[in-house]
Amino acid sequence: MRVLLTGGSGFIAAHCVDYLLQRGHSVVFTVRSDEKGQKILKNHPDQPKDKLSYVIVGDIAKEDAFDEAVKSDPPFEGVLHTASPFHFNVTDPKKDLLDPAIIGTTGILKAVKKSAPTVKRIVITSSFASILNATTHEKTYSERNWNPITEEEAVQNPANAYRASKTFAERAAWDFVEKEKPNFDIATICPPLVLGPVVHYLNSLDTINTSNERVRNMIQGRLKESGLPATGVFIWVDVRDVALAHVKALEVPEAGGKRFFITAGHYSNADIADIIKKDFPDLADKLPSELKSDKPADVYGIDNSRSKEVLGLKYRELKDTVDDTVKSLLEVGA
Known part of the structure; x- marks a missing residue:
């Protein structure tokens, strides 16, 4: 299958x-700069251009950002849409x-409908943020749940804005398919905290992903000295399992x-710290001496x-993920 990956x-x-x-798929990926595109190509030196190449998409929040990217010869059959901002350095929640998130998602759907009639499926990276109800947790979470956040709540703080961006973007995608009846169907992937090995050629310790x-x-x-921060969301997944789920x-x-x-x-942050202490004894003295889990006994299912x-x-175990994450961070100079 020929795939566009944003x-x-x-x-x-x-x-x-x-x-x-x-x-066995062939991939065209989007990046914001030639520098990033070349870095990815250099790390797959055995791949010919017809198997791996890139196109530049500057600002995904522009209405027509993906119009050219979706055109390809041979044409695309599938799209993985992973591009969306996730950070909390926000000055304007709506703009940042x-x-x-919303325009980037609807933008790719519109562009594919208009210019890529051969695409049969688009897989969109959403988030547990679009499932979670932060005020009154469900007893057990599944795909049936939707975050009830409102537009008024969305602009109150960066955490709300992030959760809302994922919720509204995913809803906008499902609404688009229902109303526009395009040539493709969609699937959405909703992971919580994503841990796992960083990709060494794209990362320094200052630019690793938020999770x-x-x-x-x-x-x-x-x-x-300060002790472990609050865990936040008490569920996790390995990045490799998330990537495989997309494919x-x-x-x-x-x-x-x-x-x-x-x-x-x-999981809790204490579980991660425990694994590091046991499996990397050289790092044990970097961690707080007392590790207490903040995971509630009645945590949601x-x-x-x-x-x-x-x-x-088949999901990886936390121990394997933490071990591989630590090794990858040590490789980039932790």
């Missing part, structure tokens, strides 16, 4: 490239988070028209059965 230098997307190539910052801070001794959702016919809640299970049944996912 946001090619992102944490999840970089792993998607690996799985797509391993599974909401608009790029892995907690592991970096632990092994650099930044939390030794499988493109390949498996039954995945069309479905949301997928992609999670391996529960999860139902990830659809991802196992439809996509055939």
Whole structure:
């Protein structure tokens, strides 16, 4: 299958490239600069241009950002849309988070409908943020749940803006398909905290993804005195499982028209720190001496059965993910 992958230098997307190539697909990825595009190509030196290439898409929040990117010879059959902002350095929640997420998502759908009639499926990176109800947690979360956040709440603070950006963007995608009846169907991937090895050629310790910052801070001794921060969302998943879920959702016919809640299970920051202490004794003195879990006894349940049944996912264990994450951070100089 010929696949367009948006946001090619992102944490999840970089792993998607690996799985797509391993599974025999040809890939065109979007990046904001030639420099990033060349870095990715250099790290797949054995791939010919017809198997791996890139196009520049400057600002995904522009209405027509993807109009040219979706045109290809030979034409695309699938799209993985992973490009969306995730950070909390926000000055204007609407401009910095909401608009790029929503317009970026509807923009790619419009562009494909208009100029890429051969595309049969678009897989969109959403988030547990679009499932979660932060005020009154569900007893058990699954794809049936939607975050009830309102537009008024969305602009109150960066955390709300991020959750709303994911919720509104995913809803906008489902609405688009329902109203426009395009030539393709969609599937959405909703992971919580994504941990896992960083892609060394794209990262320095200052530019790692937001989710892995907690592991970096632990092994650099930044939390030794202050203690572990609050865990936040008590569920996690390995980036490689998320990437494979994207690719499988493109390949498996039954995945069309479905949301997928992609999670391996529960954790706390103390669980991560415990694994680091046991498996990397040299780093033990960088961590707080007392490690106390903040995970509540009655933490919400999860139902990830659809991802196992439809996509055939087998989730990695936290220990393996933490070990691989730490090793990858040490490689980039932690």
